[in-house]
Amino acid sequence: MGYPQGFRFxxxxxxxxxxxxxxxxxxSDFAQNQLGxxxxxxxPPVGAELTAGAAFGTVESVKAVSEVFAPISGRVTxxxxxxxxSPELLNQDPHGAAWLIQAEVSDPAQASKLMxxxxxxxxxxxxxxxx
Amino acid sequence: xxxxAPAPIRRTALNAAHRRLGGKMxxxxxxxxxxxxxxxxxxxxxxRLRAGLFDxxxxxxxxxxxxxxLALVQHVTSNDASKLNLDQAxxxxxxxxxxxxxxxxxxxxxxxxxxxxxxxASNCDKDFEYICQxxxxxxxxxxxxxxxxxxxxxxPRAVAILQPLTSIALSPIKYYWFTTGKVLGVDCIISxxxxxxxxxxxxxxxxxxxxxxxxxxxxxxxxxxxxxCGLGARNTLRMEAGMALYGHEIDDTTTxxxxxxxxxxxxxxxxxxxxxxxxxxxxxxLQRQLVGFEMIEAGIGRDGYPVLHxxxxxxxxTSGGPAPFLGKNLGMAYVPVALAQPGTEIxxxxxxxxxxxxxVPLPFYKRTK
Numbered sequence: 001m002g003y004p005q006g007f008r009f010x011x012x013x014x015x016x017x018x019x020x021x022x023x024x025x026x027x028s029d030f031a032q033n034q035l036g037x038x039x040x041x042x043x044p045p046v047g048a049e050l051t052a053g054a055a056f057g058t059v060e061s062v063k064a065v066s067e068v069f070a071p072i073s074g075r076v077t078x079x080x081x082x083x084x085x086s087p088e089l090l091n092q093d094p095h096g097a098a099w100l101i102q103a104e105v106s107d108p109a110q111a112s113k114l115m116x117x118x119x120x121x122x123x124x125x126x127x128x129x130x131x
Numbered sequence: 132x133x134x135x136a137p138a139p140i141r142r143t144a145l146n147a148a149h150r151r152l153g154g155k156m157x158x159x160x161x162x163x164x165x166x167x168x169x170x171x172x173x174x175x176x177x178x179r180l181r182a183g184l185f186d187x188x189x190x191x192x193x194x195x196x197x198x199x200x201l202a203l204v205q206h207v208t209s210n211d212a213s214k215l216n217l218d219q220a221x222x223x224x225x226x227x228x229x230x231x232x233x234x235x236x237x238x239x240x241x242x243x244x245x246x247x248x249x250x251x252a253s254n255c256d257k258d259f260e261y262i263c264q265x266x267x268x269x270x271x272x273x274x275x276x277x278x279x280x281x282x283x284x285x286x287p288r289a290v291a292i293l294q295p296l297t298s299i300a301l302s303p304i305k306y307y308w309f310t311t312g313k314v315l316g317v318d319c320i321i322s323x324x325x326x327x328x329x330x331x332x333x334x335x336x337x338x339x340x341x342x343x344x345x346x347x348x349x350x351x352x353x354x355x356x357x358x359x360c361g362l363g364a365r366n367t368l369r370m371e372a373g374m375a376l377y378g379h380e381i382d383d384t385t386t387x388x389x390x391x392x393x394x395x396x397x398x399x400x401x402x403x404x405x406x407x408x409x410x411x412x413x414x415x416x417l418q419r420q421l422v423g424f425e426m427i428e429a430g431i432g433r434d435g436y437p438v439l440h441x442x443x444x445x446x447x448x449t450s451g452g453p454a455p456f457l458g459k460n461l462g463m464a465y466v467p468v469a470l471a472q473p474g475t476e477i478x479x480x481x482x483x484x485x486x487x488x489x490x491v492p493l494p495f496y497k498r499t500k
Contacts, residue, residue: 036155036363037172039453040431058482060431062171062453063363 003028004095008071008111009120015095016071018111023072026099027059027090030124035061038090041083043101048076050103052110057100059090071114074105143188144280144341152359160253162189165361174364175371175455178327181356182286184348185365187326191255191276192335193248199268204238204246207265207404209387211397215240220307220324223395224387225250225258230408232381232390234258237324239309249281251377265404280341284348284357285331285368287498292352293332297321306330315347326365328372328496371454371461373423373494379434379449380421380463386412389465390421391493419446420471423493424479426460430486432479438464439478439485445470448479454495461495462488 007015013031017024032038040060050056050070057068079101083089089098105111115123141162149156154165165186167174177183195204204212210223219240225233225248234254239247250258259274266272284293290301299312299321309322320335336344349357366376375381380390386409387396397403398410426432431452438446451462462479470477473492478485 036167037170039172040429062367062455063166065431065433 003117003121003124005117007095007117007120008114009117009123010069010071010114011123012069014069014071016111016114018072018105018108021104021108022077023074023103023105023108023111024099025071025101025103027068027094028120028124029094030127031059031066032091032094035059035064035066037062038087041087041090041100043079043083044076046076046078050074050076050101059087068100072103072105072110073107074103076101077104078102141189143186144338145186145188145345148342148345149186149359154359154361157362159362160189160251162252164189165359166363167361168359171361171363171367172455174358174360175367177356177358178286178329178360178364178368179456180287182284182288182292182331182352182358183327183360183364184345184352184357185283185285185360185362186280186345187283187333187365188280188338188341189252190281191250191252191258191274192279192281193250193255193259193262194245194273194275195248195262195270196245196273197268197270198244200244200246200270203262203266203268203270203272204248205400205403206268207262208236208238208248209392209397209403209405209409210238210395211400212238212240212246213400217242218309220309220322221395222307224381224392225261226387226403226405227383228404228408229383230386230405230412231383232377232385232387233261233383235375235377235381239320239322247275254377278337279335280338280344282334282345282348283325283327283331284334284352285325285327285329285360286357287330288352288355288357289329289331292348292355292357296347296351301332315344317344319344326374327368328374328494329368329498366450367452367455370450370452370463371456371494371496373463373496375421376450385421385465388412389417389419417468419465420468421449421463421493422466422471422490423495424451424462424464424477424488425491425495426462426479426486426488427476428486428488430479430481430484431460432462432464432481432486432488437480438466439480440466440470440475442478444480445477451479457496459495461491463493466490 055067
């Protein structure tokens with residue numbers, strides 16, 4: 001799968017797509033593939049504060065629990081309700097329909113410190129080579 | 132994701148085949164093994180509904196042989212191996228003098244003078260040394276693990292898939308019996324055993340023929356829905372079937388009585404290691420007991436999570452997670468005997484919160500014969 005242009009990525013395999021003061025946040029295709037069949041997603045309530053680098057939720061596969069870290073600071077304005085009923089969406093469309101949360105960001109420029117698509121693709125290929 | 136690789140990691144003869152099939156490889160018990168190919172959920176369901184093929188060559192095989200082979204087996208194990216017929220197998224415990232588990236294992240009787248102990252990969256060397264230490268009999272213990280590939284074909288279609296590949300009539304082989312014969316032209320021990328809660332067979336044969344048999348089985352079974360399965364599905368299948376895993380439900384701190392394994396503990400035997408300790412525990416009464424639980428509230432109770440009752444910690448989850456066929460979040464845990472009744476509500480501590488669960492009878496799943 002190709003990684004979408006315009007997204008920014010963390011080393012922990014989250015993505016953020018910033019549009020003005022609004023950001024959508026999710027996990028990458030690499031992350032869902034590492035986890036395997038995803039069966040449970042736990043997200044913060046609307047209104048919760050996000051701190052860049054701090055855990056804000058968990059994604060669980062059959063075998064593993066993985067914390068999800070905020071790529072950017074802000075406040076949660078929406079969570080993806082579809083994931084409560086259909087967590088497997090995260091395996092199918094991690095960069096699209098299976099976004100995790102939407103946030104109002106305090107400093108959109110924070111995202112520019114993260115990897116862009118080309119840098120992340122390189123990062124992931126290095127991770128895969130070490131496996 | 133930057134855990135340092137532990138010293139030499141072992142590979143089964145099928146390592147390259149697993150990689151070709153896209154198996155996701157992980158370290159397990161010192162071995163580089165496939166955890167999944169197409170996904171734990173589809174693999175789990177394939178075994179319940181059709182069939183799955185597992186490479187379980189990491190399992191160890193110890194041969195106990197000689198005039199007093201039976202006496203040695205009887206001394207170190209909890210079940211009664213004197214009841215075995217030729218070509219019959221039994222589930223048993225390798226016991227400490229304290230009546231706890233060194234390992235759990237299958238005992239196969241080949242002749243009056245030769246038994247096989249099939250043991251867990253990560254315990255194989257420890258078991259071998261332990262049995263040698265306990266050997267004051269006219270018997271010899273040989274670790275023959277490197278001489279065998281072990282495959283498990285499991286699921287309701289296992290007989291139909293395997294039968295055309297062997298001249299041995301499979302239907303007459305009863306559960307926990309075995310025979311020897313050729314499969315795909317390769318000499319095999321064909322044992323009607325497994326660790327999934329389904330019907331099926333375990334095949335043991337010369338590793339030289341590993342790919343021939345593995346590929347041949349997958350090819351022959353394709354039409355019946357046979358798929359390769361990894362250790363991930365092996366674990367969810369055994370958990371759903373309420374079977375113990377060493378290091379989880381049982382270890383050298385747990386007795387078979389606590390673990391619900393009184394049925395492999397034959398106190399009528401004249402002697403075995405740990406017999407007295409187990410008799411004393413039975414007479415005193417149990418403090419804790421292994422139970423099954425089902426999550427009531429959203430959340431997944433997993434291995435090691437605390438079990439609470441009335442806000443107080445009363446035990447710990449031994450294995451827990453989604454049960455893909457039953458579609459529930461299930462687990463096993465040790466709890467005080469007073470809380471072990473089915474229907475009792477407990478809470479599982481899941482990170483910073485708790486979620487309600489209910490004690491339910493084991494096994495969670497039992498196949499209809």
